[in-house]
Amino acid sequence: MFELLGKQGESGHMGTDDQTGAVPPPPPPHPPASTPPAAAGPAHTPSAHTPPAYTPSAQPHTPSAHTPPHAPFAPPVPAAEPVRSEQPRWAWWVAGIALPLLGIVASVVVGMDRGDEPPAAATPPPTTASSSSAPATPSADDQPVSTPSSADDGAAASPLDPPDSPAPRTSAPAGGQVDLTAPAGHGPARESSWGLTPAPCTNSEQQLIDLDTGLSRVEAEDNGRIKEAGGAELQFWPENCTGSDDYRLRGVPNTRVGLLRADDPHTADTCRKMSNTGLPPMDLNDEKTTEQAGFTVGAAICAVTTEGAVAMATIDHISDGGIGGEATASGTLYVWPKAAS
Numbered sequence: 328m329f330e331l332l333g334k335q336g337e338s339g340h341m342g343t344d345d346q347t348g349a350v351p352p353p354p355p356p357h358p359p360a361s362t363p364p365a366a367a368g369p370a371h372t373p374s375a376h377t378p379p380a381y382t383p384s385a386q387p388h389t390p391s392a393h394t395p396p397h398a399p400f401a402p403p404v405p406a407a408e409p410v411r412s413e414q415p416r417w418a419w420w421v422a423g424i425a426l427p428l429l430g431i432v433a434s435v436v437v438g439m440d441r442g443d444e445p446p447a448a449a450t451p452p453p454t455t456a457s458s459s460s461a462p463a464t465p466s467a468d469d470q471p472v473s474t475p476s477s478a479d480d481g482a483a484a485s486p487l488d489p490p491d492s493p494a495p496r497t498s499a500p501a502g503g504q505v506d507l508t509a510p511a512g513h514g515p516a517r518e519s520s521w522g523l524t525p526a527p528c529t530n531s532e533q534q535l536i537d538l539d540t541g542l543s544r545v546e547a548e549d550n551g552r553i554k555e556a557g558g559a560e561l562q563f564w565p566e567n568c569t570g571s572d573d574y575r576l577r578g579v580p581n582t583r584v585g586l587l588r589a590d591d592p593h594t595a596d597t598c599r600k601m602s603n604t605g606l607p608p609m610d611l612n613d614e615k616t617t618e619q620a621g622f623t624v625g626a627a628i629c630a631v632t633t634e635g636a637v638a639m640a641t642i643d644h645i646s647d648g649g650i651g652g653e654a655t656a657s658g659t660l661y662v663w664p665k666a667a668s
Contacts, residue, residue: 504625505661506640513637513663521640522657523563523611528573533564535579536572536632538638541660553579560630560638561583561606572613574653578606580628587639589625595663597638598629612647612653627658635665 333562343574448456502584507516519541526532526545538560546554548564560582565573585604591597606628617623628640 339540366399379598388522410507477592504593505639505659506592506594508594509546509662509663510599510637512666513595513665514666516595517662519613519660519662520657521660523561523576524567525563525651525653525655527651528565531565531568533562535559536561536563537631537632538584538628538640538660539636539662541640556582558633560632561628566608572610572612573651575608576606576611576656577608578630582633584628584630586621587627588621589623589627592640592666593627593641595639595661597636598627599637600629602629602637611645612652617645632662637663 339426345660378490509515519543520540521536522543523534523536524543525534530544533551534543534545535545535553535556537558539558544557544559545613549561549563551566553559553562559579560574560581563574563576566575567573583602585601586606587593587598587601591601597651603625607620609620609622611617611622622642624642624645626642628642630638630640632638639661641661642656644656646655
């Protein structure tokens, strides 16, 4: 509108200038387009193009090109999480229970060990210079005392006894004190075994033992008579058949058989001399009679055999109540054969 008014004024001035011939003044400068006219009038009312007033429910204002730039939005820093222990809580419970238990067990074990230990010996008084210079002489109290063991200690059933026989009355190690030196005119000793095992008296049997070899044989019994000795030196026969205590042991008639006591030297020469003493009939169940005669564990039956050998039958075991209630005996047999001429 201002442009139209200007143009109309310019056209009027131009017409006047043409009449007067004067030069028209220059036109006033063009007002800026952004400056509104200072015209008075009624208050401006919003039109359709006027933006609505801001309400809380409206969308936030979007910054335009004239909005000054804001600093970039920084996200909030998360709080540091507490450091957790790598071990679970149940491990602490287990440790709290196990440690007291281990302490109790250790206390019990130490107490048991202390109870088994012998009492500590008293500490000897310190020695002086004068006593330390003299050599110590052991007294009789300081010497170890050995306790002799009897023949009954550690007694075991002989392997020569029947399986159903009772434990032996007495026993001794075989050949523990025997001197095996060969006598003059004889060879080295041969070692074997011998034994007495009676049969029931109702069988009417007797046992004959050859001390050259230790061989035992059984033949029919005829009231103590021997039909054929066959080189035997010992006879074990039932004198009667009334129950127990029927059997008797003796040397075969016309043989050299004797008894070597337990405390006599167990040598071939001594045994040869004792073979001349004879061996009368003995009841092995009568312990008192056999002890008086010297038929005990550790003793020996000696003989000079029909072949000229020296025989020593050691008595290592004596058992009571064997087959039929009869006693049995067994041991080791040493034979020094006669040297060939």
